[in-house]
Amino acid sequence: MRVVDAFREAYGTEPAGVWHAPGRVNLMGEHTDYNDGFVLPFAVPWGATAAVAPRTDGVVRVMSLQAPGESQAVDDLDEARGWARYAVGVVWAMRDRGLPVKGADVAVDGDVPQGAGLSSSAALEIVVALALNDLYDLGLERMELARIGQRAENDFVGMPCGIMDQATSALGREGHALFLDCRSLASRPIPFDLSTHGMRILIINTGVHHELADGQYAKRRQECESAAKHLGVPALRDVTDLAAALQRLTGPERDRTQHIVTENHRVEAMVGLLRAGAVQEIGAVLNASHISMRDQFQISCAELDVAVESAIKGGARGARMTGGGFGGSAIALVADDRVDSVRARVLAAYEERGWAPPTFYSATPAAGARRIR
CATH class of the missing domain: 3.30.70.890 (GHMP kinase, C-terminal domain)
Known part of the structure; x- marks a missing residue:
């Protein structure tokens, strides 16, 4: 697996695990999200795959196969730059909630088609959130992971997105679309087996x-x-x-x-x-x-x-x-x-x-x- 090989090369050790989170496409419900309305997206076959290991020193190290030569290591999270802010922002959002996330080594491989509007940023946020949730035994439900991803993008990256993208990545189900009420955040899978x-x-x-x-x-x-x-x-x-x-x-x-x-x-x-x-x-x-x-x-x-x-x-x-x-x-x-x-x-x-x-x-x-x- 490419991302595991990249992790070994970058950090000189084995990852604790590998996670995947998909991008999304919106089937129906455009501009309804910020009007407290309904949306019907589904997860796509492309997304972000991350090999991750926990750290105990508070440092977050990130690298991506799509950004060679741009590896970053930060102990002050605000120092993260560019694409890395989406991943580091998840650590920031978790710590801001008082969750015991001490640090992490992260290697990412993505295959979302570039420029197609399939939400590669949400896939990156959710794959990191799920990995940290597992590694630190945080016990967060999927919608909470989506809220953390949205918080990272809104308040750390500075992009005022709704929660649709992160929720779809976290809650998507094969052969189903996701019916999401953007006010209550209630959701349910809808059969869509094309x-x-x-x-x-x-x-x-x-x-x-x-x-x-x-x-x-x-x-x-x-x-x-x-x-x-x-x-x-x-x-x-x-x-x-x-x-x-x-x-x-x-x-x-x-x-x-x-x-x-x-x-x-x-x-x-x-x-x-x-x-x-x-x-x-x-x-x-x-x-x-x-x-x-x-x-x-x-x-x-x-x-x-x-x-x-x-x-x-x-x-x-x-x-x-x-x-x-x-x-x-x-x-x-x-x-x-x-x-x-x-x-x-x-x-x-x-x-x-x-x-x-x-x-x-x-x-x-x-x-x-x-x-x-």
């Missing part, structure tokens, strides 16, 4: 990231919070009469509210279809979600729209953009025997426009974080 239906999710990574993405994300959040305030509810998740709410709002707040409320309904509709075993029927829900993100939430872009439209023309049962928007990836529900035609149609559409070709990854729901050695 292989028995001869289908898969095709991830289409456009490879583009438009400059307005970060600022527009913050603006969308502000618009949602302002709309909730005008409606007198804690969050847009609490809107029960959409028609009445829309009559009280104008401009962007009206559009954002329509997307969030209907997107929560789409998550619940998809859960119902999947529990009924109607996997092939969820394509229409994917399509409706993309139209809402394009027209009401206005976070799509030409590259995502072309990917979605050409995938459907190529035979996908449904498709939508996934993630924060303004670039990144789309997902398509595709029968195994139509993958080549969908891929060809998307590639042709990009070539016609003179765009660089997107990359494709086939994904079925994978297991969550676990010890593998």
